[in-house]
Amino acid sequence: MLKGIHVPLVTPFAPTGTAPGVTGEVAADVLGKLACRVLDEGASGLVALGTTGEAAALSPDERAQVVEVCAEVCREREVPLTVGVTGNDTHSVLRALEALPPDVTAALVTVPYFLRPSERGVVAHFEALADGSPVPLVIYHIPYRTGQAVSAATLRHLGAHPMIAGVKYATGGVDQEALDLLGDRPDGFDVLGGDDAVISPLLAAGASGGILASANLAPRDFADLAAAWDAGDVTRARDLGHRLTRLSAALFAEPNPTVIKGVLAARGLIPSADVRLPLLPASEASVAAAEALLDR
Ligand SMILES: O=C(O)C1=N[C@H](C(=O)O)C[C@H](O)C1
Numbered sequence: 001m002l003k004g005i006h007v008p009l010v011t012p013f014a015p016t017g018t019a020p021g022v023t024g025e026v027a028a029d030v031l032g033k034l035a036c037r038v039l040d041e042g043a044s045g046l047v048a049l050g051t052t053g054e055a056a057a058l059s060p061d062e063r064a065q066v067v068e069v070c071a072e073v074c075r076e077r078e079v080p081l082t083v084g085v086t087g088n089d090t091h092s093v094l095r096a097l098e099a100l101p102p103d104v105t106a107a108l109v110t111v112p113y114f115l116r117p118s119e120r121g122v123v124a125h126f127e128a129l130a131d132g133s134p135v136p137l138v139i140y141h142i143p144y145r146t147g148q149a150v151s152a153a154t155l156r157h158l159g160a161h162p163m164i165a166g167v168k169y170a171t172g173g174v175d176q177e178a179l180d181l182l183g184d185r186p187d188g189f190d191v192l193g194g195d196d197a198v199i200s201p202l203l204a205a206g207a208s209g210g211i212l213a214s215a216n217l218a219p220r221d222f223a224d225l226a227a228a229w230d231a232g233d234v235t236r237a238r239d240l241g242h243r244l245t246r247l248s249a250a251l252f253a254e255p256n257p258t259v260i261k262g263v264l265a266a267r268g269l270i271p272s273a274d275v276r277l278p279l280l281p282a283s284e285a286s287v288a289a290a291e292a293l294l295d296r
Pocket residue numbers: 008047049050051052053194195196211212213214256257
């Protein structure tokens with residue numbers, strides 16, 4: 001269901017010029033333009049309310065506004081819209097899923113964080129969500145943030161549920177569990193890379209695509225990378241992959257999405273590089289280093 005490169009859009013804010021970490025309102029018109037730009041350049045779909053979109057720092061009204069803007073663009077372009085839904089208690093996540101507006105293709109749901117339930121608890125959580133959700137789920141597996149291990153066997157078990165469409169796999173590398181999962185995944189269950197710097201080897205190992213913050217800046221290159229691995233064009237894929245890994249490392253030199261917003265603002269694509277507390281804007285040096293790689 002979700003192949004290719006899906007872009008978790010940043011949330012652009014109107015400039016205030018007050019204090020670092022304090023921003024103006026969501027620049028909805030600019031968000032719409034960013035959405036069109038990444039799709040024009042080859043992205044397969046959009047992700048609203050990802051970590052990159054600073055979802056946790058948006059008010060409920062702002063979250064609804066972001067989803068509305070993205071949904072309108074996805075509707076016009078007939079591409080999938082995935083919406084991030086976070087939370088670590090089953091009932092409130094289920095309520096949030098039930099409240100999703102129409103036009104949402106899938107919900108990106110984080111493995112319950114901080115609580116560290118057993119893996120059986122994780123399975124019970126996702127089965128309860130999948131049984132009640134109006135849209136298919138993509139499991140967001142990011143153990144270095146959630147503190148929760150989930151094995152390939154557990155993901156494979158969950159992937160057999162008809163309402164669990166895939167996993168955004170972000171364990172920090174291409175580990176044995178990733179290869180185990182990619183070597184034997186349920187029919188119709190997509191594995192999407194979620195660690196930008198290792199997307200190339202994950203695609204080489206058989207991932208269906210990626211949800212990549214770096215694609216806010218280089219959508220065409222990431223789309224080409226996915227297409228090259230898909231077509232078996234190993235020489236091109238390796239070359240692109242090596243270059244994009246360096247770019248992603250530079251874009252993640254400071255907490256995401258601060259460097260990406262710095263570069264987007266420097267290029268006039270968003271009105272300010274502002275991020276909301278507890279994030280602080282990236283340093284000029286990090287933005288300049290990323291820009292230099294992007295220019296190459
Ligand atoms: O917002 C997302 O979705 C992503 N967030 C990750 C992060 O902030 O660590 C990075 C990934 O590229 C996509």
